[in-house]
Amino acid sequence: MTDRHANPDDLELYALGALEGEDRLTLKAHLKTCAECRRQLASAAQTASLVGLAVDPVAPAASVKQALMARVHAEARPAATQKTLAPVRKKRWGLRFSLGFAMATVILALATTWLWKENQRHRQEAARLGAQLEAARAEAAREGEDLRAVAEVISAPDTLTVTLQQQAGGPPGQAHVLFNARTGLVIYAGQMPPTPEGKSYQLWLVPTQGAPVSAGLVEPNQQNGTVLVRLPQGLSPKAFAVTVEPLGGRPQPTGPMVLVGALSS
Amino acid sequence: MQTTPDSTLIEQMMAGDEAALSILYDRYSAMLFGMLMRILRDKQSAEEILQDLFLQLWRSAGRFDASRGSLPTWLLVIGRNRAISRLRGKSNREVTEEEDGDYANGFVSSHNVEDEATRTELRGTLNAALNKLPSEQRQALELAYFEGMSQSEIAARTASPLGTVKSRVRTAMQSMKGMLAGY
Numbered sequence: 001m002t003d004r005h006a007n008p009d010d011l012e013l014y015a016l017g018a019l020e021g022e023d024r025l026t027l028k029a030h031l032k033t034c035a036e037c038r039r040q041l042a043s044a045a046q047t048a049s050l051v052g053l054a055v056d057p058v059a060p061a062a063s064v065k066q067a068l069m070a071r072v073h074a075e076a077r078p079a080a081t082q083k084t085l086a087p088v089r090k091k092r093w094g095l096r097f098s099l100g101f102a103m104a105t106v107i108l109a110l111a112t113t114w115l116w117k118e119n120q121r122h123r124q125e126a127a128r129l130g131a132q133l134e135a136a137r138a139e140a141a142r143e144g145e146d147l148r149a150v151a152e153v154i155s156a157p158d159t160l161t162v163t164l165q166q167q168a169g170g171p172p173g174q175a176h177v178l179f180n181a182r183t184g185l186v187i188y189a190g191q192m193p194p195t196p197e198g199k200s201y202q203l204w205l206v207p208t209q210g211a212p213v214s215a216g217l218v219e220p221n222q223q224n225g226t227v228l229v230r231l232p233q234g235l236s237p238k239a240f241a242v243t244v245e246p247l248g249g250r251p252q253p254t255g256p257m258v259l260v261g262a263l264s265s
Numbered sequence: 266m267q268t269t270p271d272s273t274l275i276e277q278m279m280a281g282d283e284a285a286l287s288i289l290y291d292r293y294s295a296m297l298f299g300m301l302m303r304i305l306r307d308k309q310s311a312e313e314i315l316q317d318l319f320l321q322l323w324r325s326a327g328r329f330d331a332s333r334g335s336l337p338t339w340l341l342v343i344g345r346n347r348a349i350s351r352l353r354g355k356s357n358r359e360v361t362e363e364e365d366g367d368y369a370n371g372f373v374s375s376h377n378v379e380d381e382a383t384r385t386e387l388r389g390t391l392n393a394a395l396n397k398l399p400s401e402q403r404q405a406l407e408l409a410y411f412e413g414m415s416q417s418e419i420a421a422r423t424a425s426p427l428g429t430v431k432s433r434v435r436t437a438m439q440s441m442k443g444m445l446a447g448y
Contacts, residue, residue, distance in 0.1 A: 012431075013409070016409040018419065020415040044438060046338060048410065050387075052341045053388060056299050059294070060298040060311075248320060
């Protein structure tokens, strides 16, 4: 059937997610090769989505937005453009962090970002140039702030260093965290096996009192791209940990701890 | 006051502007939360999905071709999928979110629902269209959309032959499309 158009009844059901079994598999295969049926499916999906729009709106509690914005702020940037800074090496601490190397690679990242923006800018309509220039300026200012923040964390005498070790029965791995409570800045570098499908690794600051604080998602192999995270100032951690969470992370840890590093008292 | 287009706000989000996300949340959260509550009938679950949905929007802003006006549809499609998955205790729907996201991003929205007044007007039209459907057609459509039932489950629930269920759903969808055509 893959070379004949789909049964229109099936398209409507597929758009609603109600088509099942052989009919569904056949239609799915057909859609890969038939632009006309994909167009019809898009039309059906649009109609289906309007069913949801017919429901009366209900305002969610203000706390939902507050929690969302706190999570977003903790991540600081969309994942697609999350600051990924190069590995840093600091012999003084016996860790692989180096201020000079970090600064050089951050500058390289800035240059790459700038080139990308240039390319994008040429593709934009003339009317958007002004807005984009403003956005680029803001971006450059943020990049500069991050550069200064990295330098400050690495050089500050009150910066804590923590090595996170794998747990018994858990996957192999190790990570290092630099944390400065005064500024709330966290630098993370680590290496772990790939996450199970549909899961994410999430870094947590475990305070001496109260619930863990999310420091955002981390990639399995974060050695080649150290992550800079901004947490609220003044937190008093007793440990850092990495857990396995549903894709996208959770406000509080729900999955197993795979890396843990306690602070020496 | 002029409503800032979704496309502009998405560009601002891509530049890391949290205020742009805040505006989009204010614009679409009540629409989505109403739908999520209708499906889940559980405030905590609906709140979790709503928050995750906007977090995904923040992280994936670059995926959208916002000039096509598909953002509210994408939010409705992905939000509904997640709610149905939660409702039915599935970790993944058969139609994956990735695929659904591509559908949603793949068509041009013919309805500009970026301002509240337009959404309210369209909602009235949609409800009028739903109310005009024969009860068995509306029931089949709502069982599929709000309860995530498959064709065979709808057939069992309504004690109707499978072919009848298929034609009821299709006729209902076509009728709605027709009634909205002149909108």
